[in-house]
Each structure stands twice: as C-alpha cells, then as structure tokens.
Amino acid sequence: MKTIKCLIVDDEAPAIRLLESYVKKVPFLELISSTTNPIEAISSIEKEDLDLVFLDIQMPNITGIQLSKIVKNKVHVIFTTAYPQFALESYELNAVDYLLKPFEFERFYSAILKIKSTEKENTTINSFAEFIFIKTDGKNNFEKVYTKDILYIESLKNYVSVHLKDKQIITYSTLKHFERELSSKNFIKIHKSFIVSIQNINKTDSLTVYLSNGKNLPIGETYKKDFFEAINKLQL
Numbered sequence: 143m144k145t146i147k148c149l150i151v152d153d154e155a156p157a158i159r160l161l162e163s164y165v166k167k168v169p170f171l172e173l174i175s176s177t178t179n180p181i182e183a184i185s186s187i188e189k190e191d192l193d194l195v196f197l198d199i200q201m202p203n204i205t206g207i208q209l210s211k212i213v214k215n216k217v218h219v220i221f222t223t224a225y226p227q228f229a230l231e232s233y234e235l236n237a238v239d240y241l242l243k244p245f246e247f248e249r250f251y252s253a254i255l256k257i258k259s260t261e262k263e264n265t266t267i268n269s270f271a272e273f274i275f276i277k278t279d280g281k282n283n284f285e286k287v288y289t290k291d292i293l294y295i296e297s298l299k300n301y302v303s304v305h306l307k308d309k310q311i312i313t314y315s316t317l318k319h320f321e322r323e324l325s326s327k328n329f330i331k332i333h334k335s336f337i338v339s340i341q342n343i344n345k346t347d348s349l350t351v352y353l354s355n356g357k358n359l360p361i362g363e364t365y366k367k368d369f370f371e372a373i374n375k376l377q378l
Contacts, residue, residue: 146171151206153198153202174186181204184213194219195217195218197219197221197222210235220240222243229242273287273289275287278313291307293353296336317334330369332360
C-alpha cells in the first residue's frame with residue numbers, strides 16, 4: 143500500500159497524543175509532524191510532501207474550517223472535533239470525514255480507509271486515458287493534452303507548469319494532484335518540484351535526469367530509491 147504522510151493539528155496536547163497513538167497502529171500511515179499552532183500548520187502543508195491533515199476546528203487565531211479553505215485541494219482533510227454543528231460545512235469543503243470527539247480507533251480507521259478507496263477509484267478511472275484536460279485561465283476553459291506530449295511537470299508554489307514538447311501550460315493546481323492522476327501513466331516524481339515522463343528520459347545518472355528536449359532536472363535524495371527502482375524494472 144502507498145504510504146499516506148500525515149500532519150496532526152490540534153490545540154490540545156491530549157488530543158494530539160491520542161491521534162499519534164492511532165497513527166502508529168496503521169502501517170501505511172506516516173506521521174510527519176504534530177502541532178498546536180494552525181499558522182505553523184499552513185507553512186508545513188506548503189513546504190512538506192503531505193497527503194492528509196487531521197484537523198481540529200475550534201483553535202486560536204484561525205479555525206480549522208478557515209485553514210481548510212486556505213489549503214484547499216493540497217491535502218486530504220479529516221476533521222477531529224467536539225462540535226457536531228460544523229459537520230455540514232466540513233463536507234461542503236470535501237473533507238474526507240468528520241470525527242466527533244471522543245472517537246475510538248475503529249472509527250478513526252474507517253475514515254482512513256475512505257482515502258484508500260478514493261485513491262483506488264481515481265487510479266481506475268484514469269489508468270487507460272491517453273489524455274487529460276488541464277484548466278487554463280477562465281472559469282470553464284480547459285485544454286486537452288495528450289500524456290505522450292508531456293515532458294515534465296514543475297511546481298510553482300500555488301501553480302503548476304506543464305512542459306510539453308512545443309509549449310508550456312500554467313494552471314492553478316498542485317504537483318500532488320498531477321502525481322496522483324498520472325501515477326499509472328509512466329510518470330514519476332523525482333524531486334519535490336518535478337514529475338517527469340519516463341518515456342521522455344534520454345539518460346540518467348545518480349544526480350540528474352536528461353530529457354529528450356535537452357532539459358536537465360535534478361533528482362532529489364528523497365525520491366532516488368523509488369525512481370531508480372522504476373528505471374531498473376525497465377532495463378534489458
């Protein structure tokens with residue numbers, strides 16, 4: 143199973159300790175950090191390669207609902223709160239689940255399984271597609287792009303640049319979104335800022351990927367193991 147990297151955000155230390163104990167029981171969960179500071183959490187979500195945030199709602203300075211709106215589409219969110227009145231709004235924000243404190247491990251685990259189920263559905267739906275639609279400027283403007291024409295995808299903070307053989311398209315999105323959608327189409331993340339098309343790699347060494355258009359991209363230490371395992375599977 144793919145590891146789900148998570149962050150815990152709660153202004154109460156006992157609640158954090160309980161969630162940390164639950165996370166440790168799930169083999170495919172990896173706790174990156176915990177914090178009582180929601181402002182610090184926003185910074186972590188921007189900088190770290192996270193998949194999931196366990197998010198309290200009633201916190202000082204900024205509520206969990208407000209935080210969720212700020213980081214929308216960047217990570218999955220599971221709300222953990224003692225206040226049932228926010229449930230409807232949380233689902234309008236596409237939260238994975240709404241855990242009402244106090245909750246047992248079984249309820250926690252069922253919420254996690256919803257993420258695994260969603261990822262499986264997304265992979266199945268898109269696994270045989272030869273093209274994707276990329277949102278451009280304007281509310282309903284999309285451009286059809288054949289995956290064979292994509293050389294690499296680059297993160298630009300709140301935007302993503304899709305580099306094609308003849309041009310580039312900039313869209314308001316996240317690298318994580320493209321990684322999830324293209325993982326079954328011979329694309330692989332080689333750096334916190336880059337996803338590359340394996341079929342458009344000319345050669346590689348331990349530090350660099352050399353693409354067919356002459357572009358050279360660095361291989362991040364964190365991604366070396368998975369990248370070279372994928373390359374080794376293709377050697378004759």
